[in-house]
Structure formats: structure tokens, C-alpha cells
Amino acid sequence: MVSRAEASEAVLDVGWRFLLGTLQSAVPVPSLAAGAEVVAAAVRAAGEHADGHLRADLRADRVFLSLQTLRLASLTSRDVELAHRISAALATIGRTTEPQAVQMLEVAIDALDSAAIRPFWKAVLGYTHEPSADGPADPIVDPAGRGPAIWFQQMTEPRPQRNRVHFDLCVPHDQAPGRLAAAVAAGGRLVSERRAPAFWVLADAEGNEVCVTTWQGRD
Incomplete structure (x- = not known):
């Protein structure tokens, strides 16, 4: 488990924000097809942990990403690690996060x-x-x-x-x-x-x- 302060500090500079026991981010995209590429990149970055930690909401103008250790309904160090991995993967396809869009x-x-x-x-x-x-x-x-x-x-x-x-x-x-x-x-x-x-x-x-x-x- 990680504390609120630990989680927030750990992801602040990679475009994620801590909200209600989750890590949240948003990625602006020009189309659903581009959004699907974002989701695919996030899933690849999360690897074997994707199903147990990552949720994605795909829209034509933005992809919302959420991380949490779902079986515990809590945040763990694994979620922090995945946030960093996903942000790095998004950078390789030319996408940046928009954390101010999450709530x-x-x-x-x-x-x-x-x-x-x-x-x-x-x-x-x-x-x-x-x-x-x-x-x-x-x-x-x-x-x-x-x-x-x-x-x-x-x-x-x-x-x-x-x-x-x-x-x-x-x-x-x-x-x-x-x-x-x-x-x-x-x-x-x-x-x-x-x-x-x-x-x-x-x-x-x-x-x-x-x-x-x-x-x-x-x-």
C-alpha cells in the first residue's frame, strides 16, 4: 500500500493525479482511432498487470486512464510503477497527458x-x-x-x-x-x-x- 501523499508525489511529474484511492490521467486525442492507439500503448506498458490495475475510457477527443489495485480497491506501489511505465510509453507515440482534465x-x-x-x-x-x-x-x-x-x-x-x-x-x-x-x-x-x-x-x-x-x- 502507498499513502495519499506518497502516491501524489510519486506521479505528479509524469502527468497523473491522485483522486479517491486511484491514479487518474487524461490523454487528448484527435480521433477514436488515435485513442485506440493510446489504450493499446497503455495496455502493452502495463503488461500482465493490465487487467488487475488499468481501466480506460475511450472517447473521440480524450482517453481517460485510471490505475488501482482492483482486488484491494486501493493503491499499491505497483500502480505507481505502472503510471510511470504508461507515461513513458505514451511519450514514445507522441502523446502527452492532461491531468487537469480529471475529476x-x-x-x-x-x-x-x-x-x-x-x-x-x-x-x-x-x-x-x-x-x-x-x-x-x-x-x-x-x-x-x-x-x-x-x-x-x-x-x-x-x-x-x-x-x-x-x-x-x-x-x-x-x-x-x-x-x-x-x-x-x-x-x-x-x-x-x-x-x-x-x-x-x-x-x-x-x-x-x-x-x-x-x-x-x-x-
């Missing part, structure tokens, strides 16, 4: 009794649990890796005056200041920065909340 969305549900509502959300969304994390309050995830993770925030008492569901948007730590400034300039307001840089709470003009999160401030 991950989570949905947080306030709950007085997580164990009572978690099975409902698991069933209705067709979600499952991460390896070794099937406790009554653990997050649930899309088994196909497409939809946002859902996690349950423990409440101590009902709070009908505020939203019971809010978004958590995980961005690269070096992109957070710009995202915050843009949100405020677009009519939002900063509700709290007490837990920054782990997260900042923002709200729109009607009070709907979103947390902009990073890996920092959590160790």
Missing part, C-alpha cells in the same frame, strides 16, 4: 441509520460494495466503474432545513483553488473552509451544497 464525483446521503437505507440504494442502483468494505455504513459503487460512488454521512439528528443529498467533487489538489474561484465568480458562495484542504463547502444562490475535495489534509 471524480461522489454523492453523499445524510443518514440517521445508514444500515437501514444502504440496502435500498444498493438494490435500486444495481451497485455493490468495494472489496473488504461491506459494513453497514461503507460506500457502495457501480460494479462497472461508470457511476459515482455513494457514501453515507452520519447525522446525529434530523436536519430538515438543509439538503439531505449533496455532491462531493474530487479534483486534483493543484486545480482546487481555480475551481473554487470559478464557482464563487459564477454566483456561488463559500459556506465553510474549516476542513480545507480536505474539502471546502460551497453553495449556489439557493443554498444547494457541493463539497470540493482533495486528497490533502486527510493523513
Whole structure:
């Protein structure tokens, strides 16, 4: 296993970013055919470890790459090694990464009794649990890796005056200041920065909340 700080520092200069227990990067491409070449290069670089670590989302303008030790749902030194190998392979075909394009969305549900509502959300969304994390309050995830993770925030008492569901948007730590400034300039307001840089709470003009999160401030 590698820590958040170790993982972030190890891949910062090769075009990857640490987000929610994964290493993420994006590669701009001019076409699906060019994107397929990127995916092929990444798979070749990962070799025998590709199936257990690498995920790729191929689009006509960009390829999104993700690394994680899937059987553990955690990051290991192998993932860091693969990030370096893949970036080197991409350089040989003239492709560069665009780490500022990556982000991950989570949905947080306030709950007085997580164990009572978690099975409902698991069933209705067709979600499952991460390896070794099937406790009554653990997050649930899309088994196909497409939809946002859902996690349950423990409440101590009902709070009908505020939203019971809010978004958590995980961005690269070096992109957070710009995202915050843009949100405020677009009519939002900063509700709290007490837990920054782990997260900042923002709200729109009607009070709907979103947390902009990073890996920092959590160790």
C-alpha cells in the first residue's frame, strides 16, 4: 500500500493525479482511432498487470486512464510503477497527458441509520460494495466503474432545513483553488473552509451544497 501523499508525489511529474484511492490521467486525442492507439500503448506498458490495475475510457477527443489495485480497491506501489511505465510509453507515440482534465464525483446521503437505507440504494442502483468494505455504513459503487460512488454521512439528528443529498467533487489538489474561484465568480458562495484542504463547502444562490475535495489534509 502507498499513502495519499506518497502516491501524489510519486506521479505528479509524469502527468497523473491522485483522486479517491486511484491514479487518474487524461490523454487528448484527435480521433477514436488515435485513442485506440493510446489504450493499446497503455495496455502493452502495463503488461500482465493490465487487467488487475488499468481501466480506460475511450472517447473521440480524450482517453481517460485510471490505475488501482482492483482486488484491494486501493493503491499499491505497483500502480505507481505502472503510471510511470504508461507515461513513458505514451511519450514514445507522441502523446502527452492532461491531468487537469480529471475529476471524480461522489454523492453523499445524510443518514440517521445508514444500515437501514444502504440496502435500498444498493438494490435500486444495481451497485455493490468495494472489496473488504461491506459494513453497514461503507460506500457502495457501480460494479462497472461508470457511476459515482455513494457514501453515507452520519447525522446525529434530523436536519430538515438543509439538503439531505449533496455532491462531493474530487479534483486534483493543484486545480482546487481555480475551481473554487470559478464557482464563487459564477454566483456561488463559500459556506465553510474549516476542513480545507480536505474539502471546502460551497453553495449556489439557493443554498444547494457541493463539497470540493482533495486528497490533502486527510493523513
